[in-house]
Amino acid sequence: MRTRAGAPPSGDYPEWVTLTTDTAAGQGIAGPAAGAEALAALNAAATELEAAQQPTWPDTAALSEVVATLASYPPLVFAGECDQLTQRMAAASVGEAFVLQGGDCAETFASATADNIRDRIKTILQMAAVLTYGASVPVVKVGRMAGQYAKPRSSSVETREGVTLPAFRGDIVNDFAFHEAARQPDPQRLVRAYHASSATLNLVRAFTTGGFADLRYVHEWNRGFVANSANARYEKLAHDIDKAMRFMAACGADFDAMRTVEFYAAHEALVLDYERPLTRIDSRSGRLYDTSGHFVWVGERTRQLDGAHIDFVSRVSNPIGVKLGPKADIDEVLRMIDKVDPDRTPGRLTFITRMGAGTIRDALPALVDKVTASGATVTWICDPMHGNTFESSTGYKTRDFEDIVEEVRGFFEVHRSLGTVPGGIHVELTGNDVTECLGGAEKIIDSDLEKRYESVCDPRLNHQQSLELAFVVAEMLGQA
Numbered sequence: 001m002r003t004r005a006g007a008p009p010s011g012d013y014p015e016w017v018t019l020t021t022d023t024a025a026g027q028g029i030a031g032p033a034a035g036a037e038a039l040a041a042l043n044a045a046a047t048e049l050e051a052a053q054q055p056t057w058p059d060t061a062a063l064s065e066v067v068a069t070l071a072s073y074p075p076l077v078f079a080g081e082c083d084q085l086t087q088r089m090a091a092a093s094v095g096e097a098f099v100l101q102g103g104d105c106a107e108t109f110a111s112a113t114a115d116n117i118r119d120r121i122k123t124i125l126q127m128a129a130v131l132t133y134g135a136s137v138p139v140v141k142v143g144r145m146a147g148q149y150a151k152p153r154s155s156s157v158e159t160r161e162g163v164t165l166p167a168f169r170g171d172i173v174n175d176f177a178f179h180e181a182a183r184q185p186d187p188q189r190l191v192r193a194y195h196a197s198s199a200t201l202n203l204v205r206a207f208t209t210g211g212f213a214d215l216r217y218v219h220e221w222n223r224g225f226v227a228n229s230a231n232a233r234y235e236k237l238a239h240d241i242d243k244a245m246r247f248m249a250a251c252g253a254d255f256d257a258m259r260t261v262e263f264y265a266a267h268e269a270l271v272l273d274y275e276r277p278l279t280r281i282d283s284r285s286g287r288l289y290d291t292s293g294h295f296v297w298v299g300e301r302t303r304q305l306d307g308a309h310i311d312f313v314s315r316v317s318n319p320i321g322v323k324l325g326p327k328a329d330i331d332e333v334l335r336m337i338d339k340v341d342p343d344r345t346p347g348r349l350t351f352i353t354r355m356g357a358g359t360i361r362d363a364l365p366a367l368v369d370k371v372t373a374s375g376a377t378v379t380w381i382c383d384p385m386h387g388n389t390f391e392s393s394t395g396y397k398t399r400d401f402e403d404i405v406e407e408v409r410g411f412f413e414v415h416r417s418l419g420t421v422p423g424g425i426h427v428e429l430t431g432n433d434v435t436e437c438l439g440g441a442e443k444i445i446d447s448d449l450e451k452r453y454e455s456v457c458d459p460r461l462n463h464q465q466s467l468e469l470a471f472v473v474a475e476m477l478g479q480a
């Protein structure tokens with residue numbers, strides 16, 4: 001709708017529709033001069049600083065072409081959406097929201113199907129509904145999706161039956177198949193990752209705004225979950241939620257207004273040859289945003305203070321996560337805050353702790369205490385997956401559901417004893433009925449793992465286990 005004079009009516013579009021399109025890689029930058037300078041500095045630093053866990057691309061000319069191609073593509077997310085998520089993360093930092101981040105350890109191109117994406121979203125929506133009830137605050141829904149294609153590895157090679165090849169580093173770099181050609185890094189995969197992310201995000205937006213996310217459906221799905229006799233221990237909470245829904249209906253709540261949800265995309269900003277060309281100047285503010293996803297994080301293996309990853313995230317304005325393991329050095333963490341969040345912007349920096357069930361109660365308190373004393377305003381999120389991985393007797397990388405629950409329990413205990421805020425959870429999950437993590441009501445045991453072990457990297461909670469975790473965490477939240 002336009003006025004007769006051809007001017008768009010004011011106030012019709014949300015502010016975030018402002019395009020963030022000025023391109024990276026130093027090509028045809030039309031944005032504000034300050035932004036162009038900042039972008040040039042980001043690009044220079046990304047190539048000069050030491051970057052851990054990067055692929056060794058065999059053909060640098062092909063890589064340059066790919067980087068230029070990515071730089072010419074539209075952004076996947078808008079700067080204003082990232083700012084909105086920063087505000088949501090800020091709310092979580094003070095207990096006015098709770099964050100749920102979840103999705104595959106490693107997305108693959110082959111698994112980016114409509115059914116898989118729908119089922120993952122469905123699982124996250126179901127978990128979020130339960131957590132919302134438990135927390136009595138909005139749940140910020142963030143998928144490890146639409147960009148989670150890169151993996152850091154403990155070893156750069158993999159040996160099977162005497163044959164040693166480069167390790168699989170995620171579909172964005174090489175192929176999981178165990179033969180020489182498949183494991184060669186191929187820069188064309190960066191372009192495929194962009195298109196797969198774009199298609200995924202398109203479906204995410206459709207599912208979360210087109211009616212699929214209607215709270216009434218989500219509630220029915222959850223009723224179905226609890227009706228399964230294996231899940232009887234969650235009946236009480238499910239009954240309470242059901243009552244709350246009926247109470248809302250009786251009060252005349254507008255359920256039609258609850259047919260859409262905000263949903264954000266997150267991934268580890270690992271391969272800088274992907275993140276860098278997707279970094280753009282926001283035409284509103286001249287600031288830089290990594291438009292490959294709303295929230296990006298730096299992993300435990302790449303968070304070196306003087307390394308390229310921390311430098312990169314310090315230069316973009318997205319909400320940023322940093323994973324912290326049990327050996328995180330407190331002084332280093334404090335210097336990291338100065339670097340990534342010098343202005344102490346609430347919601348800007350999230351620490352995703354991944355300590356291990358047996359370690360969290362010892363390792364987390366001092367860290368939280370010192371960070372709080374420093375005056376920082378970080379959001380604390382618990383990743384109960386990465387500190388609890390072990391090899392099963394049958395040779396699979398696995399995790400035990402009980403360890404996962406126990407780490408979240410420790411996370412709540414530590415924050416409650418310090419008077420700080422447990423802001424959310426970060427989990428590896430799928431909407432499918434895989435057998436990758438042990439335990440849960442279905443009592444998956446070692447010998448079950450081979451039945452449906454489909455992850456190309458870490459073991460994920462399956463649909464049932466994910467919902468169980470949501471119910472258990474909702475109980476913990478309700479005990480506040």
Ligand SMILES: O=C[C@H](O)[C@H](O)COP(=O)(O)O
Nearest residue numbers: 105151152153154155457458
């Ligand atoms: O999520 C990631 C994994 O924990 C990480 O890639 C390391 O895995 P690896 O020890 O199998 O290499």
Ligand SMILES: C=C(OP(=O)(O)O)C(=O)O
Nearest residue numbers: 105299300301323354386
């Ligand atoms: C590699 C991951 O985690 P971390 O950096 O915490 O090991 C991950 O989230 O898949």
Ligand SMILES: [Mn+2]
Nearest residue numbers: 105428457458
């Ligand atoms: Mn993982």
